[in-house]
Amino acid sequence: MPVTQKQIAQKLNVSVMTVSKALKGHPDISAKMRERVEKTAAEMNYTVNVQARNLAQKRTQTIGVVFPDISEPFYAEILRGIESVCRKQYYNILLADSDNDPRLEEKALQTLTEKRVDGLIIAPTEKDQEYIAWLSRLTIPYILINCYSARLACDSIYVDRGYGAFLSVTHLLKKGCQEVYFFYTFPHMEQSQASIQGCIKAFEELKKPRSHLHLIECPQRDLELFYLMTKEQLHFTGRKIGLFIWDDEMAIGCCRAIHELHLSIPDQVAIIGFDDIKITPYLHPALTTIHYPKVEMGQSSAQRLIHRLTHPDDESVQKTALSLQLVEREST
Amino acid sequence: MPVTQKQIAQKLNVSVMTVSKALKGHPDISAKMRERVEKTAAEMNYTVNVQARNLAQKRTQTIGVVFPDISEPFYAEILRGIESVCRKQYYNILLADSDNDPRLEEKALQTLTEKRVDGLIIAPTEKDQEYIAWLSRLTIPYILINCYSARLACDSIYVDRGYGAFLSVTHLLKKGCQEVYFFYTFPHMEQSQASIQGCIKAFEELKKPRSHLHLIECPQRDLELFYLMTKEQLHFTGRKIGLFIWDDEMAIGCCRAIHELHLSIPDQVAIIGFDDIKITPYLHPALTTIHYPKVEMGQSSAQRLIHRLTHPDDESVQKTALSLQLVEREST
DNA sequence: CTGGTTAAAGTTAACGTTAAAGTAAAGAGG
DNA sequence: CCTCTTTACTTTAACGTTAACTTTAACCAG
Known part of the structure; x- marks a missing residue:
């Protein structure tokens, strides 16, 4: 014991x-007593x-993080951002993994x-009505990241995946791709729908026929599945193909x-990913991708949450969109 | 509140x-009162x-894990193993990241x-005298994983990296490599030294001249560094080169x-990694590697620790070596 | 030497929960 | 009808620490 x-x-x-006070330098x-106690x-x-x-x-001086x-290297980098801010402000982190399962996510919360964490940073798996109801029952401050929902009135930090899709598909079309495939997952998420809209917008702006845009829904985010679906769905007919993939790992x-x-x-098939995880420049060919400000997202969310914790009276709701950038490498 | x-x-x-008892079904x-309280x-x-x-x-019904x-996808998989066992036995996990820094590791501990975690699973960064002294001061049960030290009398689960190196280099030599490079890191770890010995043993058994074995020490485990060192150190003279790399990610x-x-x-250069992380079969070329039983390591360590927690009287020390296997793919 | 200040302790109670022991009322057995 | 058990709850104390208040003794100005 x-x-x-x-x-x-x-x-x-x-x-x-006396011991308690001595140990915290009260x-x-x-001085003599303090030394005795410390010794x-x-x-x-x-x-x-x-x-x-x-x-x-x-109070626990701890914030909870739910991923x-x-x-995924993607979340690992966000975590680094959160950690660097928390360390400076003397906050501990309690990490929970929802394993992409909404039920496990509720359990984690x-x-x-x-x-009794002081606050929460959550990257939600799903956002149905029931989940939103659950969230509203939380009595402590929380921030949603990597997720956007107009319906939710709470602090959130996200990227505009629709705009990322627009950037990507525009890039592919400009590179001469005549058929464009978008492999996506999480079909129920608003971000997925926004991505699809982004793809369509790119086609419209460049006045390309919609029939050359192929939306491929992958039921799960799984390497093997994306591999199999690509093999199954891709038909090369001499016309250059452009592939926009949900994220770098799946790519x-x-x-x-x-x-x-x-x-x-990239001669017959150009491919572009999403996230810009660390290994992309080292892959063969090096992957063109959309740079996702992961560390920044982590830092901003931690800063915002700590602000909320230290200023409980500030009731404003802040929705922040971070900007995306295309990084061209060898695959397009 | x-x-x-x-x-x-x-x-x-x-x-x-009454409330306390009702809530735990005492x-x-x-029944009537329990329902009222629950409601x-x-x-x-x-x-x-x-x-x-x-x-x-x-007691906290929690075990601490220090990585x-x-x-790193490698540790993520070990964690899954730990998690699956803990979940079944109703243990929580408290995760701490030492960031490869011995000082941060002590802080994490x-x-x-x-x-007040009940026990610890530690993948140590370093193991100098001071660290060992620190460990011995722990008053709770702990298990070391992915590390072997003859000097430490405590439960540990590890793989024989020396044998892995032997397997790898033997494989490279049998594939016709005439020059073999071993890129390694963490030079102070016993496992690194064992790996070097494994390489040498392979050369000796196949009666190849030691001068064709090149040991390249990389001061840090870093993608860019391994990339640069390879570019700098590799000299192709027409003789087939074999590369054995510390781990898949660096490879x-x-x-x-x-x-x-x-x-x-693999015609001019054959390359072999270590760990068998998830993406290796999908790389181009698919990477030959040494399969590391990551999930099993996680599970065994959790099982062993929980055994220690539930049988405090059992003072036996158990050192378990898990077996390694070569997985041949396209890169050799 | 008095009254007031200060330094360096100590006392009390609280945080939210639970283990262990206690009690009152109802039911059972002779 | 009296004791004995059982049921269903209550009381007390403890876990380890800290906040807020109180005490004690020394010190010092007037």
Whole structure:
């Protein structure tokens, strides 16, 4: 069993309060006494019991982060952004993985609430009515990231995926692609629908026939699935093909399929991803992609949340869109 | 402020204890009363304060996990293994990232200790004398993974990287490579030294001249660095080159360099990675690698730790080596 | 030497929950 | 009808820490 302040106090024949005050450098305590306490605490291998402290102080100095899948390099980079801000402001992070499952996400939110985190940063998996109702039941400040919903009146930080799609498809068309395929997933998310609209808008602005835009819905975000769907759906007829893929990781699977179909990148097939994860410049061919400001998104969300925590009276709702940029590499 | 049992009790005009017992289905409480309490709790949006409960129960039902870098797909897969076991046994996970920095690792251990996790699973960054001393000060059960040290008398689960290196280099030599390069990092780790010995052993067994084995030490585990080092160190003289790279992710950087040097894989350069992360089959060319039992490592460590927690009297020390396997793909 | 200030402790109660022991009323057995 | 058990709840105390208040003794100006 871990050592407590009480045990230190008994050993030194002082009160528990003296120990508590000494350990946090309270001016009530004389230098001599403080040193004695510190020395004994070190000898006895004392560490505070954060849970007891939190209970007494009625705050945890911790924020909860809920991601669909931490193992995606994409979320890992957002997390770095959050972490760097939290570290400076002495906040701890409690991370929960929803595994892309709305039910697990609710459970994660439940768990974090029970641990009494001071606030939440959530990258939601889904946003149906029920989920929104659940969110509104939260009594602590929270911020949604990587998600946009007009229906939700809460702080959120997102990118305009529709605009990203527009950029991508415009780029593909300008590169001479005559058939454009958009491989997407999460069909129920507003962002997916916005992406589709972005693709269509690009076709309209460049006055290309809509029939050359192929929208391919992948039921799951899975490497093998994107690989198989590409192999199945792609038909090369001599007309240059443009591929816009939901994200960079899935694009790796699609590239594989293109190679196995013996099509050349970027001559016969141009391909563009989304996110700009770290390995994209090293892939063969290096992947053209839409740069997603991941670290910035993490930092902004943490800053905003901490602001909310330290200014509970500020009730304004802030929706921030971060900007996207096309990064041209070898695959287009 | 969150609702407490006290507030529920007041509303129902019963004692706090009745509420507490009712909420956990204690047989002392009548069905009627339990339903009333449950209903009111739901209405008032009550959630337990886990910290208070942990304090009272003197255990957290939580294990701490310390990884050098969660964003590596490698650790993400180990984590999945840990998670699946913990979920079944009703343990929570508290994750900490040491960012490959021994000082941050100590801090992470400190934080987890303060949060009073019941036990720890640690993938250590470094293992100098000071670190070992620090570990021995821990008063809770812990398990080291992905690390082997003869000097440490504690539970550990690891793979024999030396044997992996032996497998790899033997494979490269049998594929006709005449010059073999081993790109490695973390030179102070016992595993790195073991790998070097494994390479040498392969050369000896196949009676190849040691001078054709090139050991390249990369000061950091970084994609750009491995890419640059490959470009700088590789000299193709017509003799087939074999590359054995510290891990799959770094191998992606090396592949990039090989392409830029206009060398063909696997004809002029064969390359083999380590870990078998998810994307390797989809890379172009698909990467030959050593399969690392990541999920199994996670599961075993969690099982072992939970065993230690539930059988505090069992003082045996268990060192488990998991087996490695070569997965041949297109790059060799 | 008095009254007031200050330094350096100590006391009390609280945070939200639970374990353990206690109690009152109802039901059972002889 | 009296004891004995059982049911259903209540009381008390504890977990480890801290906030807020109180005490004690020393110090110092007038």
